[in-house]
Amino acid sequence: MDNNAGTKSSLGWAVNISVVVLVLLWLIPTVGLLVSSFRDRDQISASGWWQAPFSVDLTFRGRASTSGMEQQNGLYVIEGNIFADAEVADRFPDGEGTVIAFGTRGAAPSQYTAGETVELRRGGTLTVNTDGSFRAENAEEFSGQGPRIYILAETPPDLTLNNYATVLTGKNELERKNAIEQGQTFRQLLFADEGLFINFVNTFTVTIPATIIPILIAAFAAYALAWMEFPGRGLLIAAVVGLLVVPLQLALVPLLNLHNQVGIGQSFVGIWLAHTGFGLPLAIYLLRNYMVGLPRDIIESAKVDGATDFQVFMKIVLPLSFPALASFAIFQFLWTWNDLLVAKVFLPSSAETKVMTVKIADDLLGSRGGDWDILATAAFVSIAVPLIVFFTMQRYLVRGLLAGSVK
Incomplete structure (x- = not known):
């Protein structure tokens, strides 16, 4: 079978x-x-x-400047290399490139094949070769700054x-x-206010205490609910389970009003306490389920030998509960690190206190909505730390969740 x-x-x-x-x-x-x-x-x-490892065809524009105009055989001639033009040179620092096509209008930058001789709208002819060299001829002097040249050229990979x-x-x-x-x-x-680095530091300032504080509180509460007998313990466990389904959005405004009344308002202390409150139900539930499954004989033997509840907790339960502690730490760290809503509510809107999610949402998406290079970089800076944390501690995440889910 x-x-x-x-x-x-x-x-x-x-x-x-x-x-x-x-x-x-x-x-x-x-x-x-x-x-x-x-x-x-x-x-x-x-x-x-x-x-990314291959060349990319991009369009550029330059100019056949009249500063290099000469007379040859009764014609006014401008010769040069488009890759040496100031508007193009920064993308071709060695002055070399390959022109695939060119044009004389911005609406059609690749209208003509490289090496072809075409007529200019204001008179004269223009030839642009594949190596970027060009020659403009006219029976009369070229007016203004000279004719515009648009090119479609191969650009080398640019990883920086x-x-x-x-x-x-x-x-x-x-x-x-x-x-x-x-x-x-x-x-x-x-460390200036313009960049994302100060927001990166602010995110650590919010995330680390907001992860440690609920773990400390939840570990003591979970031990009490798992191994200590006292009136109302069942009701407390039911209340913890009930709080798991309460949307945090319902508590944002009342909690902010409470913070304002006690004097902490919008501050780092306020957001630490907010994240602590929102994370405690899951932390207590997860840790309590794990601690209930620990061997009863070990704990009872320790109490018979005269150990107090605090000694049992610190020397036996806490070390054995490390997988569950690590699994919640991962959840809390990732949720706090990626949080936007709570940060916007409980932190001031000044530049020096913003976390990365707020900075990216408010500033970068607004002022640099088309700068995909900046947005991609900012996004990867934001997810780099959560990726490191997850891959470092994911084995504890699986162990803690499996142990707490079946008890």
Whole structure:
């Protein structure tokens, strides 16, 4: 029989394939976000993240400047290389590139094939070669600053850490260079209010105490509900279970009013207490279910030897409950780190107190809605720490949840 104990299921291969597919589906967006965080905005808009190692065709515009105009055989001639133009040179620092097509109008930047000679709208002809060299001719002098040249050119892969420096400091490469030349250090730029780094620090300031405080309180409460006999214990357990289904949105305004009345208002202390209150029901429920399943003989033997409840808790129950403590710590840390609603309600709106989720939602999405390189980098900075925490402690998460779910 296929279902006998000890026999291997014939559908094991299907399970393995399903797990691999699910892992890939989960990893692909994360890998794409990571790769995009190192790419240039124009390349992100032109190609997918999986094409990051390859050249990308982008359009640029330059000018055949009249400053280089000469007379040759009765014609006015402008010669040069479009890759040396000031508007294009920053993308081709070595002055070399490959022109695929060119145009004379912004509406059709790739209208003509490289090497083709075309007529200009204001008279004369223009030729742009694949190496970027161009020649403009006219029987009369070119007017103004010279004719515009639009090109479609291959750009090499552009993977850089500049996006992270821009996100963390709030200044682009030129602004950072000017600030450093004026005497500011990179550390000063990091801790300025414009960048995301100060919000990164604020998120740690909120998350770490908001994770530790409910664990400390819930561990004592869970031990009392699991192993101490006192009147009303059953009602307290029922109340804890009931609080699990109460939406936190119902308590935001009353709790904020209470904070204002006691004098903590919108502050870090206020948000610590808010996260503690919202996290305690799950923490007590999870830890109590785990502690109930601990061997009774060990605890009773300790009490027979004269150990107090506090000694039993500190020396026996707490060390044995580490998987459950770790599993709740993961839940609380991730929920607090990614929280937006509670942070907007219980923290001031000033720049120096914002956490990353508020900074990204209020500032970056509003002012840089089209800068996909900045948004991708900010998003990956935001998820990097939760990923590290999860992969570091996920084995305890599984052990704690399984142990507490069947008791």
